[in-house]
Each structure stands twice: as C-alpha cells, then as structure tokens.
Amino acid sequence: MSGGMRQRVMIAMALAGEPQLIIADEPTTALDVTTQARILQLLADLREQEDLAMLLVSHDLRVMAHVADDVVVMYAGRVAERGPAREVLEHPRHPYTRALANNVPAVSTKSAIAEPLQGAPANPFDRPTGCAFHPRCPMAQDRCRTEVPVLREVERGRFSACHFATEVAS
Incomplete structure (x- = not known):
C-alpha cells in the first residue's frame, strides 16, 4: 500500500x-x-461530518497554517506560544516561533533552510536554567539565563512565554 493508503487505513481504524x-x-x-x-x-x-475535535501534532508550519484554528508552539516540553493559528504563524511573539516561521523554505530559495537556528535543541532531561531557549535565542539577556518565563497573555487571545514578548517586533 502507498503512504496515503496506509494513512487512510489508520484513520479508519481510529x-x-x-x-x-x-x-x-x-x-x-x-x-x-x-x-x-x-x-x-x-x-x-471527517471532523465536520462526525463533529469531532482534532489535535494535530506537526512540525510542518504550512500544514498548521492551513488546517488549525489554534496552535500551541512548544520548546523543550514547555509551551512557548499559543493563540489563533494565522496570527501566531504570521506574527510570532516568541523568538522560537519566529525562528520556526523563518525556516519554512520558500520555493525560490536554494537552501532547504532559510535561516538556520543556531545551537542544538535543549535536552528535556537536562534543561538549561531559566528559559530553555536562551542558548539559541538572539534576544537572550541575563534574565533569560536565570528566570523561567511564565506563559502570559500578551494580547487578547495570544500567549507567550518570553520575558520580552511585548518587545518582539512582528
């Protein structure tokens, strides 16, 4: 069976x-x-016909932009940002979300990654102190190395776990 047929079988089983x-x-x-x-x-x-709720887990932001109503972006097992899908993906308020959005390759680019994210992902079993993203974050300051940011509403319906979310330019 093709990949698509296997997916349809899994959906039928679910x-x-x-x-x-x-x-x-x-x-x-x-x-x-x-x-x-x-x-x-x-x-x-199926979601509409069967009145189902759906939780879609994906690394493909293009898919999320087209199918999700709301998104939650996670880094190292913690919520970095959440809100309406289009708003979060088009105007990210967290530096990690921005890095993800900037790395969706355009057809016209020669590189598979538009702006590579520096450093290695955080180890969820040995997270850095403070914000887990700070070793890779271009905005990191001393506060980021010592204080874990709290997920907070930064505008109506938009939440970010960045100390500087209100300062993040879209």
Missing part, C-alpha cells in the same frame, strides 16, 4: 471506536504534497 477526539501525530509526514492535501481534506471533512 474512527472505528467512534471517538469524540482524534489525535493525529504527524499525519502527513513522508507524503507527497498532493497526498498530504487529500489526507488533510479527509480529516477536515
């Missing part, structure tokens, strides 16, 4: 139990863009 919530973890990974679109449309149709 629906067999008549759930109220579907958790789809990377449902379009390793699929070509046409098959991705079909799988995402199938999930959207």
Whole structure:
C-alpha cells in the first residue's frame, strides 16, 4: 500500500471506536504534497461530518497554517506560544516561533533552510536554567539565563512565554 493508503487505513481504524477526539501525530509526514492535501481534506471533512475535535501534532508550519484554528508552539516540553493559528504563524511573539516561521523554505530559495537556528535543541532531561531557549535565542539577556518565563497573555487571545514578548517586533 502507498503512504496515503496506509494513512487512510489508520484513520479508519481510529474512527472505528467512534471517538469524540482524534489525535493525529504527524499525519502527513513522508507524503507527497498532493497526498498530504487529500489526507488533510479527509480529516477536515471527517471532523465536520462526525463533529469531532482534532489535535494535530506537526512540525510542518504550512500544514498548521492551513488546517488549525489554534496552535500551541512548544520548546523543550514547555509551551512557548499559543493563540489563533494565522496570527501566531504570521506574527510570532516568541523568538522560537519566529525562528520556526523563518525556516519554512520558500520555493525560490536554494537552501532547504532559510535561516538556520543556531545551537542544538535543549535536552528535556537536562534543561538549561531559566528559559530553555536562551542558548539559541538572539534576544537572550541575563534574565533569560536565570528566570523561567511564565506563559502570559500578551494580547487578547495570544500567549507567550518570553520575558520580552511585548518587545518582539512582528
């Protein structure tokens, strides 16, 4: 079976139990863009027809921008930012979200990564003190190395766990 057919079988298996919530973890990974679109449309149709809630886990921001109502961006096991999908992805308030958004390759670029994120991801079992993102953050200051930022509302419906979220330019 093709990747798309395997995904459809998994969706059918998930629906067999008549759930109220579907958790789809990377449902379009390793699929070509046409098959991705079909799988995402199938999930959207099922969500509406069956009145299902859906939690979509993905590293593909293009997918999230098109299918999600709200997004939660996580770094090292903690919420970095959350809010309406389009607003968060088009105008990120957390430096990690901005780095992710800047790394969605454009068709016209020769590099697979537009602006590589410096450093290595945080080890969730041995997080840095303070903000887990501070070793990779271009905005990091002394406060970031000692204080864990609290997820707070930075504008109506938008939340960020960055000490400087109100200073983040969109």
